[in-house]
Amino acid sequence: MPKKGKVNKLARMSDEERARYLQHRADVEEEARRRKRELVARFIKNKLDKEEVYARINTAKINQEWRYILRKIKCKQMASDIQGLITSFNFLLERKNRLLNSLMEAIDDSDEQHRRAFQAHTETLSYFLNIGSQRLDKLQVEYEHQKNDFLENWDKEEIDITDNQDRAEFKLTLITYIQDRDFKSLKKEKEIQSATEKNDSRLEHEEEMRQLCKPKQLEIDMYWSKLREVYDIYLEKHNPIMSHYNALREKDDFYQRDIARNEIQIQQATEILTTLQKEWVRTTTTMSCKLNHMNTKKEELAKKYWLMKKETKTAKAKEDEMLSVLVDASQEAIKRLENFETMLQKIKQLADICSKYETDKDHIFLEDVEDDITSADFETLDNDMIEQCKEFKKMDKFLLKMNRVKVQTMCLKTERAKLTKENIQLKQYIKRYLTELALKGGKDRPLSVKCQSEPKIEVNGKLLNRPVTCIEGALSNAVMHEQRLKLQEKKKKELGSVRAYPRVHCW
Known part of the structure; x- marks a missing residue:
């Protein structure tokens, strides 16, 4: 009977209702299967967790027992080792004590021997010191005796030496006096003798010179007279020759001056000729260069003329193009200015809209700005410039x-981002909370979240759950929300993305 009722129910449904009903049944069955799988998985997981816990406990117990056994064995080994160490320590301690006792006895013996040796050494040192002091006293006495003897001898010798020195000095003074006296007398005698000898020799020399000069003077006079005679004869013979020689010499000088003058004239003429030749060559070259330059200049001017002609044509074409571009640019500028005008109108509308949401603080701020503008210093400007500056100050x-x-x-954007983050967190929290409630099976749900029973319909005397109709689905919140979003987008396009937000003080 239930199958027949189900078939009759499906037969009475429309295609859409049947599809929704079947989808609902499939979802319910899928949810039941999922819950069953989750229960099995949770049971197996819990069982495995318990097994793991028991295994850990058992392994811990086994490890504890094994460590207890190992500790016992280790304690026995350590006790035997300690006993052996105690016996060896006692043996070594006794041995060290015996060694210390023997060393103490040896130290006592060596100390006694050292004392005896030190006593004998001090006695010998005192004996030797006494002997040395006696010897030093004896030597001191001998030294004093010898010193006194030497001093007495020294005084005697000093007196003898001074007496001998005085006698020797007296003798020396006598000898020097006698020698000086004898030397002076001898010197006078020698001076007188040398003066007489010198005078005699001078007289003899003068006499000899007179005797020698007389014959030589006669010979010189004779030779001088002969020389005068020869010179006079020479002049008489050579006077006409010398006059002829002088005349020839004067002629030669005249001709040489004439030749030199002619050479100078020839040289000047050759120089003038060379300069004229150079001038002619230079003039010919300059004229040829000028002609070539003029020809080249003529060609350049012709080229420039043709180039200027071409440039004028190209410039005219460019000017035409620029004029067309200027016309296009002016049209675009006009359009752009119109766009700016529309934008300014929108901005003005936006400012009017925003002015509704301005607060008292904004008005106070703007009044302060106006006061600053009016208080500006325009002393160095004209009235027109002041007005223009004030107009431009409004732009500030x-x-x-x-x-x-x-x-x-x-x-506002930061606040919106913060709120969106909080919204996402709340959504996640609600989702997690609802999933936990769904997993609990509705036992611990609060009254506000418990599933209410759907309205039921009687079919053939039985209550059945009523599926959602098409009208209810079309009027649901999700569908209406999408329609509202579409309408808002259309309004935005119509208004040109001009929106007004309430003023929020975030600082």
């Missing part, structure tokens, strides 16, 4: 306002 106010809005948007 706008930029400040815009920067303030940007800061607020950044703060």
